[in-house]
Amino acid sequence: MTAYALPLRLYQPRRFDYGSGSAAQVGDWARAQGFTHILVLTQKVMLPLLDRLALPGQITVFDGVAPEPDTINLDLALTAAQAAQPDLVIGFGGGSVMDVAKLVTVLRGHQTLPQIIGPNKVTHRQNALALVPTTAGTGSEAGIRALVTDAATLNKMAVETPHMIADMVALDPDLTLTVPPAVTAATGIDAMAHCVEAFTNRRAHPLIDNYARIGFNLVARYLPRAVADGADAEARAALLLAAYYGGICLGPVNTAAGHALAYPLGTRLKLPHGLANAVIFPHVLAFNQSVAGEKTAEIAHALGLQGDLLQAASQWCADLGVEMRLSKLGAKDSDLQAWAQEAHAIRRLMDNNPRDMTLAEVEQIYRAAF
Structure with a gap:
Protein backbone atom coordinates (compact mmCIF):
# COMPACT_ATOMS: atom_id res chain seq x y z
CA MET A 1 0.00 0.00 0.00
CA THR A 2 1.41 3.38 -0.97
CA ALA A 3 1.53 6.24 1.54
CA TYR A 4 -1.23 8.07 -0.33
CA ALA A 5 -3.55 5.08 0.06
CA LEU A 6 -3.10 4.80 3.83
CA PRO A 7 -6.42 5.08 5.71
CA LEU A 8 -7.01 8.37 7.48
CA ARG A 9 -9.88 9.83 9.48
CA LEU A 10 -9.90 13.58 10.09
CA TYR A 11 -12.26 15.60 12.28
CA GLN A 12 -12.48 19.38 12.14
CA PRO A 13 -14.70 21.98 13.87
CA ARG A 14 -18.13 22.44 12.35
CA ARG A 15 -17.67 26.20 11.98
CA PHE A 16 -14.42 28.13 11.74
CA ASP A 17 -14.06 31.92 11.93
CA TYR A 18 -10.64 33.50 11.46
CA GLY A 19 -9.25 37.00 11.47
CA SER A 20 -9.18 40.27 13.37
CA GLY A 21 -12.37 40.77 15.38
CA SER A 22 -13.67 37.27 14.74
CA ALA A 23 -14.24 36.69 18.47
CA ALA A 24 -17.50 38.63 18.13
CA GLN A 25 -18.74 35.96 15.74
CA VAL A 26 -19.11 33.65 18.73
CA GLY A 27 -21.86 35.87 20.10
CA ASP A 28 -23.56 36.17 16.72
CA TRP A 29 -23.48 32.41 16.28
CA ALA A 30 -24.73 31.74 19.82
CA ARG A 31 -27.61 34.17 19.28
CA ALA A 32 -28.56 32.57 15.96
CA GLN A 33 -28.48 29.12 17.54
CA GLY A 34 -30.79 30.25 20.32
CA PHE A 35 -28.46 29.51 23.24
CA THR A 36 -29.71 31.13 26.44
CA HIS A 37 -27.45 29.72 29.18
CA ILE A 38 -23.75 30.06 28.47
CA LEU A 39 -20.84 28.91 30.64
CA VAL A 40 -17.45 30.47 29.89
CA LEU A 41 -14.40 28.64 31.21
CA THR A 42 -11.34 30.86 31.40
CA GLN A 43 -8.65 32.35 33.65
CA LYS A 44 -8.72 35.64 35.55
CA VAL A 45 -6.18 37.25 33.26
CA MET A 46 -8.60 36.89 30.35
CA LEU A 47 -11.61 38.57 32.01
CA PRO A 48 -10.88 42.05 30.54
CA LEU A 49 -11.21 40.55 27.04
CA LEU A 50 -14.41 38.63 27.67
CA ASP A 51 -16.65 41.31 26.18
CA ARG A 52 -14.98 40.69 22.79
CA LEU A 53 -17.20 37.61 22.49
CA ALA A 54 -20.38 39.74 22.51
CA LEU A 55 -22.34 36.95 24.18
CA PRO A 56 -26.13 36.92 24.55
CA GLY A 57 -28.33 35.43 27.26
CA GLN A 58 -27.46 34.36 30.79
CA ILE A 59 -23.70 34.09 31.18
CA THR A 60 -21.83 32.25 33.93
CA VAL A 61 -18.05 32.62 34.14
CA PHE A 62 -15.70 30.16 35.81
CA ASP A 63 -12.28 31.84 35.83
CA GLY A 64 -10.46 29.27 37.94
CA VAL A 65 -8.94 26.98 35.29
CA ALA A 66 -5.37 26.21 36.33
CA PRO A 67 -2.42 26.49 33.90
CA GLU A 68 -1.81 22.71 34.11
CA PRO A 69 -5.26 21.49 35.23
CA ASP A 70 -5.59 18.40 37.37
CA THR A 71 -8.59 16.31 38.31
CA ILE A 72 -9.35 18.51 41.33
CA ASN A 73 -9.46 21.58 39.11
CA LEU A 74 -11.64 19.73 36.60
CA ASP A 75 -14.08 18.85 39.38
CA LEU A 76 -14.39 22.55 40.26
CA ALA A 77 -15.25 23.35 36.64
CA LEU A 78 -17.80 20.53 36.59
CA THR A 79 -19.39 21.91 39.76
CA ALA A 80 -19.74 25.28 38.04
CA ALA A 81 -21.32 23.58 35.03
CA GLN A 82 -23.74 21.69 37.23
CA ALA A 83 -24.90 24.96 38.77
CA ALA A 84 -25.14 26.83 35.47
CA GLN A 85 -26.82 24.07 33.41
CA PRO A 86 -25.51 25.60 30.16
CA ASP A 87 -26.63 24.80 26.66
CA LEU A 88 -23.30 26.20 25.41
CA VAL A 89 -19.84 25.86 26.98
CA ILE A 90 -17.08 28.18 25.77
CA GLY A 91 -13.37 27.59 26.35
CA PHE A 92 -11.76 31.05 26.27
CA GLY A 93 -8.02 30.80 26.83
CA GLY A 94 -5.02 28.61 26.14
CA GLY A 95 -4.80 24.86 25.74
CA SER A 96 -5.51 24.08 29.39
CA VAL A 97 -8.73 26.09 29.33
CA MET A 98 -9.90 24.52 26.07
CA ASP A 99 -9.11 21.00 27.27
CA VAL A 100 -11.14 21.54 30.44
CA ALA A 101 -14.03 22.92 28.36
CA LYS A 102 -13.96 19.80 26.19
CA LEU A 103 -13.98 17.51 29.20
CA VAL A 104 -16.80 19.40 30.89
CA THR A 105 -19.02 18.91 27.84
CA VAL A 106 -18.68 15.12 27.98
CA LEU A 107 -18.67 14.67 31.76
CA ARG A 108 -21.99 16.32 32.55
CA GLY A 109 -23.84 13.13 31.68
CA HIS A 110 -23.66 9.65 33.17
CA GLN A 111 -19.98 8.91 32.53
CA THR A 112 -17.07 9.58 34.87
CA LEU A 113 -13.50 10.50 33.98
CA PRO A 114 -12.02 7.01 34.64
CA GLN A 115 -14.62 5.56 32.26
CA ILE A 116 -13.54 7.74 29.33
CA ILE A 117 -9.74 7.75 29.56
CA GLY A 118 -8.33 6.55 26.25
CA PRO A 119 -9.77 6.58 22.72
CA ASN A 120 -13.45 6.42 21.77
CA LYS A 121 -15.01 5.68 25.17
CA VAL A 122 -17.32 8.71 25.33
CA THR A 123 -20.94 8.00 24.42
CA HIS A 124 -22.40 11.52 24.16
CA ARG A 125 -22.13 15.10 25.30
CA GLN A 126 -24.59 17.43 26.96
CA ASN A 127 -24.16 20.80 25.25
CA ALA A 128 -22.69 22.74 22.37
CA LEU A 129 -19.01 23.68 22.48
CA ALA A 130 -17.18 26.78 21.25
CA LEU A 131 -13.41 27.26 21.57
CA VAL A 132 -11.59 30.59 21.36
CA PRO A 133 -7.80 30.33 21.78
CA THR A 134 -5.98 33.29 23.30
CA THR A 135 -2.48 31.89 22.76
CA ALA A 136 -0.92 30.39 19.63
CA GLY A 137 0.31 27.05 20.90
CA THR A 138 -1.59 23.87 21.62
CA GLY A 139 -4.05 23.89 18.74
CA SER A 140 -6.53 22.22 21.11
CA GLU A 141 -9.34 24.05 19.31
CA ALA A 142 -8.78 21.86 16.24
CA GLY A 143 -8.73 18.44 17.85
CA ILE A 144 -10.57 15.63 19.56
CA ARG A 145 -8.21 15.09 22.51
CA ALA A 146 -8.05 16.62 25.97
CA LEU A 147 -5.45 16.12 28.68
CA VAL A 148 -5.77 16.39 32.45
CA THR A 149 -3.33 15.51 35.23
CA ASP A 150 -4.27 12.88 37.79
CA ALA A 151 -3.97 14.79 41.08
CA ALA A 152 -2.97 11.59 42.92
CA THR A 153 -0.31 10.19 40.58
CA LEU A 154 0.64 13.38 38.64
CA ASN A 155 0.39 11.40 35.40
CA LYS A 156 -1.18 12.97 32.33
CA MET A 157 -4.40 11.29 31.23
CA ALA A 158 -5.75 11.65 27.69
CA VAL A 159 -9.34 11.44 26.49
CA GLU A 160 -9.91 11.09 22.75
CA THR A 161 -13.35 11.27 21.15
CA PRO A 162 -15.08 12.98 18.22
CA HIS A 163 -17.69 14.08 20.78
CA MET A 164 -15.16 16.75 21.82
CA ILE A 165 -14.84 18.38 18.41
CA ALA A 166 -15.93 22.01 18.63
CA ASP A 167 -19.17 23.23 17.09
CA MET A 168 -17.56 26.63 16.58
CA VAL A 169 -14.00 27.96 16.67
CA ALA A 170 -12.92 31.59 16.42
CA LEU A 171 -9.27 32.44 15.81
CA ASP A 172 -8.95 36.16 16.59
CA PRO A 173 -5.33 37.39 16.56
CA ASP A 174 -6.39 40.55 18.39
CA LEU A 175 -6.78 38.44 21.54
CA THR A 176 -3.10 37.47 21.41
Missing part, protein backbone atom coordinates in the same frame (compact mmCIF):
# COMPACT_ATOMS: atom_id res chain seq x y z
CA LEU A 177 -1.56 40.93 20.99
CA THR A 178 -0.80 41.29 24.71
CA VAL A 179 0.69 37.83 25.25
CA PRO A 180 4.16 38.39 26.81
CA PRO A 181 7.27 37.57 24.74
CA ALA A 182 8.28 34.59 26.90
CA VAL A 183 4.84 32.99 26.58
CA THR A 184 4.72 33.82 22.87
CA ALA A 185 8.06 32.05 22.33
CA ALA A 186 7.23 28.93 24.35
CA THR A 187 3.75 28.44 22.92
CA GLY A 188 5.02 29.06 19.40
CA ILE A 189 7.68 26.37 19.78
CA ASP A 190 4.97 24.05 21.14
CA ALA A 191 2.94 24.65 17.97
CA MET A 192 6.01 23.88 15.89
CA ALA A 193 6.71 20.73 17.90
CA HIS A 194 3.21 19.46 17.12
CA CYS A 195 3.88 19.88 13.42
CA VAL A 196 7.41 18.48 13.54
CA GLU A 197 6.52 15.44 15.64
CA ALA A 198 3.60 14.59 13.36
CA PHE A 199 5.76 15.18 10.26
CA THR A 200 8.49 12.76 11.39
CA ASN A 201 6.05 10.31 13.04
CA ARG A 202 5.83 6.59 12.32
CA ARG A 203 2.15 7.24 11.57
CA ALA A 204 2.89 10.18 9.26
CA HIS A 205 0.48 10.63 6.36
CA PRO A 206 0.93 12.73 3.18
CA LEU A 207 -2.23 14.73 3.85
CA ILE A 208 -1.12 15.60 7.40
CA ASP A 209 2.44 16.25 6.17
CA ASN A 210 1.07 19.15 4.16
CA TYR A 211 -0.56 20.74 7.21
CA ALA A 212 2.64 20.15 9.19
CA ARG A 213 4.80 21.82 6.53
CA ILE A 214 2.62 24.90 6.49
CA GLY A 215 2.65 25.00 10.28
CA PHE A 216 6.38 24.78 10.94
CA ASN A 217 7.17 27.15 8.10
CA LEU A 218 4.77 29.74 9.55
CA VAL A 219 6.38 29.41 12.98
CA ALA A 220 9.86 29.67 11.50
CA ARG A 221 8.98 32.86 9.68
CA TYR A 222 6.71 34.63 12.14
CA LEU A 223 7.60 33.56 15.69
CA PRO A 224 10.78 35.69 15.88
CA ARG A 225 8.74 38.66 14.66
CA ALA A 226 5.98 38.18 17.25
CA VAL A 227 8.52 37.81 20.06
CA ALA A 228 10.32 40.98 18.96
CA ASP A 229 7.10 42.97 18.51
CA GLY A 230 3.95 41.69 20.20
CA ALA A 231 1.85 44.21 18.28
CA ASP A 232 2.86 42.71 14.92
CA ALA A 233 -0.67 41.83 13.78
CA GLU A 234 0.44 39.81 10.75
CA ALA A 235 2.79 37.67 12.84
CA ARG A 236 0.12 37.08 15.49
CA ALA A 237 -2.41 36.01 12.86
CA ALA A 238 0.08 33.68 11.19
CA LEU A 239 0.99 32.00 14.48
CA LEU A 240 -2.65 31.36 15.37
CA LEU A 241 -3.02 29.62 12.04
CA ALA A 242 0.18 27.63 12.63
CA ALA A 243 -1.14 26.45 15.99
CA TYR A 244 -4.40 25.41 14.35
CA TYR A 245 -2.53 23.39 11.72
CA GLY A 246 -0.57 21.75 14.52
CA GLY A 247 -3.85 20.85 16.18
CA ILE A 248 -5.06 19.20 12.99
CA CYS A 249 -1.85 17.15 12.94
CA LEU A 250 -2.53 15.86 16.44
CA GLY A 251 -5.84 14.22 15.55
CA PRO A 252 -4.99 11.36 13.19
CA VAL A 253 -1.20 11.26 13.79
CA ASN A 254 -0.39 12.76 17.23
CA THR A 255 2.96 13.68 18.74
CA ALA A 256 5.83 11.39 19.73
CA ALA A 257 8.82 11.25 22.08
CA GLY A 258 9.17 15.02 22.39
CA HIS A 259 5.85 15.40 24.14
CA ALA A 260 6.37 12.24 26.20
CA LEU A 261 9.57 13.74 27.62
CA ALA A 262 7.90 17.12 28.15
CA TYR A 263 5.02 15.78 30.26
CA PRO A 264 6.98 15.07 33.48
CA LEU A 265 8.46 18.58 33.23
CA GLY A 266 4.93 19.95 33.39
CA THR A 267 3.48 17.68 36.06
CA ARG A 268 6.58 17.30 38.27
CA LEU A 269 8.59 20.47 37.68
CA LYS A 270 5.45 22.58 37.04
CA LEU A 271 6.82 24.10 33.84
CA PRO A 272 4.20 25.55 31.47
CA HIS A 273 3.48 23.05 28.70
CA GLY A 274 4.96 25.24 25.96
CA LEU A 275 8.20 25.82 27.86
CA ALA A 276 8.58 22.11 28.63
CA ASN A 277 8.27 21.30 24.94
CA ALA A 278 10.65 24.07 23.95
CA VAL A 279 13.39 22.70 26.21
CA ILE A 280 13.04 19.18 24.81
CA PHE A 281 12.36 20.01 21.14
CA PRO A 282 15.98 20.37 19.86
CA HIS A 283 17.12 17.17 21.57
CA VAL A 284 14.45 14.92 20.06
CA LEU A 285 14.77 16.61 16.66
CA ALA A 286 18.48 15.75 16.65
CA PHE A 287 17.90 12.25 18.07
CA ASN A 288 15.56 11.39 15.19
CA GLN A 289 17.80 12.82 12.47
CA SER A 290 19.48 9.50 11.69
CA VAL A 291 16.18 7.81 10.71
CA ALA A 292 14.23 10.81 9.41
CA GLY A 293 17.01 12.56 7.54
CA GLU A 294 15.08 14.00 4.61
CA LYS A 295 12.25 15.42 6.68
CA THR A 296 14.64 16.68 9.37
CA ALA A 297 16.62 18.49 6.69
CA GLU A 298 13.41 20.15 5.51
CA ILE A 299 12.68 21.34 9.06
CA ALA A 300 16.24 22.59 9.52
CA HIS A 301 16.05 24.50 6.24
CA ALA A 302 12.80 26.18 7.29
CA LEU A 303 14.40 27.30 10.55
CA GLY A 304 17.64 28.35 8.89
CA LEU A 305 19.69 25.89 10.96
CA GLN A 306 23.25 25.13 9.91
CA GLY A 307 26.00 22.96 11.36
CA ASP A 308 25.38 20.72 14.37
CA LEU A 309 21.60 20.28 14.52
CA LEU A 310 21.23 20.04 18.31
CA GLN A 311 23.37 23.10 18.92
CA ALA A 312 21.71 25.12 16.14
CA ALA A 313 18.14 24.23 17.17
CA SER A 314 18.90 24.97 20.82
CA GLN A 315 20.35 28.33 19.86
CA TRP A 316 17.29 29.13 17.72
CA CYS A 317 15.08 28.62 20.77
CA ALA A 318 17.46 30.48 23.10
CA ASP A 319 17.52 33.45 20.72
CA LEU A 320 13.78 33.75 21.33
CA GLY A 321 14.51 34.19 25.03
CA VAL A 322 13.75 30.62 26.13
CA GLU A 323 15.82 29.26 29.03
CA MET A 324 16.97 25.92 27.66
CA ARG A 325 18.71 24.49 30.75
CA LEU A 326 16.64 22.41 33.12
CA SER A 327 19.08 23.21 35.91
CA LYS A 328 18.08 26.86 35.61
CA LEU A 329 14.37 25.97 35.63
CA GLY A 330 14.38 24.24 39.01
CA ALA A 331 15.29 20.67 38.08
CA LYS A 332 17.66 18.63 40.22
CA ASP A 333 20.03 15.95 38.99
CA SER A 334 18.32 13.48 41.31
CA ASP A 335 15.00 14.04 39.47
CA LEU A 336 16.13 12.90 36.06
CA GLN A 337 16.10 9.13 36.42
CA ALA A 338 12.51 9.04 37.71
CA TRP A 339 11.36 11.42 34.99
CA ALA A 340 13.01 9.22 32.38
CA GLN A 341 11.15 6.16 33.66
CA GLU A 342 7.86 8.05 33.58
CA ALA A 343 8.39 9.47 30.08
CA HIS A 344 9.57 6.14 28.66
CA ALA A 345 6.36 4.50 29.93
CA ILE A 346 4.10 6.85 27.92
CA ARG A 347 3.86 4.32 25.10
CA ARG A 348 0.93 6.01 23.31
CA LEU A 349 3.48 8.67 22.31
CA MET A 350 6.84 6.92 22.50
CA ASP A 351 5.68 4.22 20.09
CA ASN A 352 5.01 6.92 17.48
CA ASN A 353 8.63 8.07 17.48
CA PRO A 354 10.46 7.27 14.22
CA ARG A 355 13.47 5.98 16.17
CA ASP A 356 13.16 3.66 19.14
CA MET A 357 14.31 5.37 22.33
CA THR A 358 15.60 3.28 25.23
CA LEU A 359 15.16 4.24 28.86
CA ALA A 360 18.87 5.09 29.02
CA GLU A 361 18.54 7.35 25.98
CA VAL A 362 15.59 9.18 27.54
CA GLU A 363 17.66 9.85 30.64
CA GLN A 364 20.58 10.90 28.45
CA ILE A 365 18.40 13.53 26.77
CA TYR A 366 17.28 14.88 30.13
CA ARG A 367 20.92 15.08 31.25
CA ALA A 368 21.89 16.86 28.02
CA ALA A 369 19.09 19.36 28.65
CA PHE A 370 20.08 19.73 32.29
